[in-house]
Amino acid sequence: MSEWSLPTLTLNPLAAFGILLIVGVLGGQIARRVVHLPAITGYVLAGLIISPAGLALIDAEMLRSANLFLQLALGLALFEIGRRIDLTWLRRERILLGTVAIGCLIVFVGVFAVLVALGIPGGAAVLTASVAMMTSPVVILEIVRESRAEGQVTERLMTATGLGNLFGLVAFGIAISYNHFEAAHGVEESLIGPGWLVLGSVALGLVSASVAIRVNQWLGGRERDAQAVLLFGIIALVVGLSALLDFLPPLALLVLGVGTRQIERGHTVTEPPLAGRSSFFFVAFFVAAGAQLSPGDLRHFALVATAWLAVRTLSMMVVWWAAARANGLTHRRGAWLGLALSPLSGGTHSLALLGATSLPAGSAAFTGLMLAGVFILEIAGPILTRFALQQAGETPR
Amino acid sequence: MLEFKNSTPLTLGVELELMIVNRRDYNLTRGSDDLLLQIESIDHGFDIKPEITQGMIEIGTAVHTSVDEMLQELLAIRALLVKSAQKLNLGLAGGGTHAFQHWGDQQIYPKERYRLVSELYGYLAKQFTVYGQHIHIGCPDGDAGVRLTHFLARYMPHFIALSASSPFSQGVDTLFQSARLTSVNAFPLSGLMPAVQTWDAFNTYFQKMAGLGIVASMKDFYWDIRPKPEYGTVEIRICDTPLAIDTPVLLAAYAQMLARECLEGEPRPYNPDHMLTYSYNRFQACRFGYDAVLVDAAEQRQTSLLEDMLFTLDRLWPHAEALGCTNAHAALRERILKRNSDSLWLREAYADSGSLSEVVRRQSERWMYGRPTLAVH
Known part of the structure; x- marks a missing residue:
């Protein structure tokens, strides 16, 4: 008699995506109904519970299977936040551009200083400080959508998030170059590599924006569904091409978003509401983010991570408090805007991996610091942003 | 007892309700608080205030004897508003309805009166996110105010056609030239003032309505034309907010000419048959x-509105000369002869772009930056 055994199942990407969605919806609803937290926090916690570090219902292989959809989610968010950067407004409202630039600079210097003071190697500190400039576009977009926030704080928060990511990604490219120089690597790794990373990403974003506008114009305003599908297609293509050509996908997508808003007749692209149609990807993205959280890193780097996150958030609050009046806000609302910028960039995982390649000596410290910071802010970030927007009077009463 | 304050006859003032839109997809945005805060930081003496929902703002001119002065003031108010809106990345637009906003998304402005209106009228309050122009005309006394209110009722279709700028509602072409007034119709106290003949009779009517607990003040009447005793004016409320900055001045000039004919011309007996045809x-x-x-109830015939408007304008020429607004008279005549209509302009913008966001973008550009075509002396 032959022995009967269960067949070994390896999940394909679609099944993995389905599981992330189902788990996410349940977690999000429990968070909203039972503990009145943002749905995002529920998605993340649900991911953490089923993760290898929790009940181990999913493993790293399964997360890799769903990676395609997660990259698309991040791409959609970066494109959307890029569309929120209105250069025409920034030309008139230079104080906003100045506030964001000074805020990023102070965050960079503050985080770098505190990390070096706590004994973290300079190379790891400079990369961490670059990432600290970036606020998560996915969290900001989802919290704003979920809480139906509107007003000057929200408007400036969106722009500050987009610009912060732009500045942060460029600083990250330069930081990689700096690290290669420090490690006495060759010219190719020190200059050409990071240059390719930054300039290539920008070029890809601009070319794609130009194509998106032209094809959208040809489609015409009556074909909104076709326009939306086209944009999905272009975003997927840019994500794929960036990976293929070793560019920085977040930078390319951000530039694509900015470009479609700015290039002449870009308004043909600003209309299709992609964010609302992207919630499938966003739910999966947050569950996967929760499943990738690393409690081990938190244990090792809890103190240092708390220190750099505190410096980061306080710096943003102080800068926005000080510049509030010039930005047409009260000081109080300015400080809330600074707090709302807390969520850490959604692409931190991939940036951690990329940055680590430039840091043979300090890579463990860098990735540990990043992942410990991510652990804290994946859970606390959405709560802080929603709280800040409520306090600023931006959500419906 | 409502006291009708005296005001200088034929003086004018206008109020305009404007849309506040974002500059991304040009939907309405809750921007009134931020905009008002920004405006308050600049020293000005203009009347700018919130309206029932947070995607609206209302501006009002001072009392003027000439429409040229009124246009100058409107241009100064616009300059202030544009400066503030630019800082906040907001757009401002004329038009009677926003083309694609969803009424359920609107938020009632946190003010006691609006809260009460919202409580009483439910969803009608949010659906009242429509934008109109009000014209005040000074009257010597309450009796004249009542007489002028009845007289002007005959000409309300003229004002509708001249100002119509709300062809789209909730994302759909309504086939109307002015869809805004449909939102007003839903209120139980809309329509026309009852057929009282004197200010005393009006007061008796008002006391009865107040005694029955139906109204507390004149603001509770949503009539197309109503006496405004606290200002000593008659207020025309039927116009859509026009798309351009100078069209409100033309409409005010037209009201002034008609009012002069009523108050200083041959007295005409009140014809109750006007009530029969008004709604139609x-x-x-x-x-x-x-x-x-x-x-035409008085003449017992049907006529074309266009012809009636041209005939009326010809009759008003001496009043235009007396009031010094012959340029406005000529501009009105040209507008009618060319059948210039804001609704048509909006439909053409949609036909050209296929996008309602683009339509609102263009109408915002027109209100904020359009050059006035009406010659100012």
Whole structure:
């Protein structure tokens, strides 16, 4: 008699995506109904519970299977936040551009200083400080959508998030170059590599924006569904091409978003509401983010991570408090805007991996610091942003 | 007892309700608080205030004897608003309805009166996110105010056709030239003032309504034209907010000429048959604009609205000369002859772009930056 055994199942990407969605919806609803937290926090916690570090219902292989959809989610968010950067407004409202630039600079210097003071190697500190400039576009977009926030704080928060990511990604490219120089690597790794990373990403974003506008114009305003599908297609293509050509996908997508808003007749692209149609990807993205959280890193780097996150958030609050009046806000609302910028960039995982390649000596410290910071802010970030927007009077009463 | 304050006859003032839109997809945005805060930081003496929902703002001019002065003030108010809106990346636009906003998304402005209106009228309060122009005309006393209110009722279709700028509502072409007035119709105290003949009779009517607990002040009447005793004026409330900055001045000039004919011309007996045709004529003008059919109760005939407007303008020429607004008279005549209509302009913008966001973008550009074509002396 032959022995009967269960067949070994390896999940394909679609099944993995389905599981992330189902788990996410349940977690999000429990968070909203039972503990009145943002749905995002529920998605993340649900991911953490089923993760290898929790009940181990999913493993790293399964997360890799769903990676395609997660990259698309991040791409959609970066494109959307890029569309929120209105250069025409920034030309008139230079104080906003100045506030964001000074805020990023102070965050960079503050985080770098505190990390070096706590004994973290300079190379790891400079990369961490670059990432600290970036606020998560996915969290900001989802919290704003979920809480139906509107007003000057929200408007400036969106722009500050987009610009912060732009500045942060460029600083990250330069930081990689700096690290290669420090490690006495060759010219190719020190200059050409990071240059390719930054300039290539920008070029890809601009070319794609130009194509998106032209094809959208040809489609015409009556074909909104076709326009939306086209944009999905272009975003997927840019994500794929960036990976293929070793560019920085977040930078390319951000530039694509900015470009479609700015290039002449870009308004043909600003209309299709992609964010609302992207919630499938966003739910999966947050569950996967929760499943990738690393409690081990938190244990090792809890103190240092708390220190750099505190410096980061306080710096943003102080800068926005000080510049509030010039930005047409009260000081109080300015400080809330600074707090709302807390969520850490959604692409931190991939940036951690990329940055680590430039840091043979300090890579463990860098990735540990990043992942410990991510652990804290994946859970606390959405709560802080929603709280800040409520306090600023931006959500419906 | 409502006291009708004296005001200088034929003086004018206008109020305009404006849309506040974001500059991304040009939907309405809750921007009134931020905008008002920004405006308050600049020293000015203008009347700028919130309206029932947070995607609206209202501006009002001072009292003027000439429409040229009124245009100058409107341009100064616009300059202040544009400066503030630019800082906040907000757009401002004329037009009677926003083309694609969803009424359920609107938020009631946190003010006691609006809260009470919202409580009483439910969803009608949010659906009242529509944008109109009000014209105040000074009257010597309450009796004259009542007489002028009845006199002007006959000409409401003219004002509808001249100002119509709300062809789209909730993302759909309504086929109306002015869809805004449909939102006003839903209120139980809309329509026309009852057929009282004197200010005393009006007061008796008001006391009865107040005694029955139906109204507490004149603000509770949503009539198309109503006496405004605290200002000593008659207020025309039927116009959509026009798309351009100078059209409100033309409409005010037209009201001033008509008022002069009523108050200083041959007295005309009140004809109660006007009440029979009022709603039908009003509908015709909302639906068809210049192409409407007008039922003339006094003459017992049907006529074209366009012809009636041209005939009326010819008759008003001496009053235009007396009031010094012949340029406005000529501009009105040209507008009618060319069948210039804001609704048509909006439909053409949609036909050209296929996008309602683009339509609102263009109408915002027109209100914020458009050069006035009316010659100012």
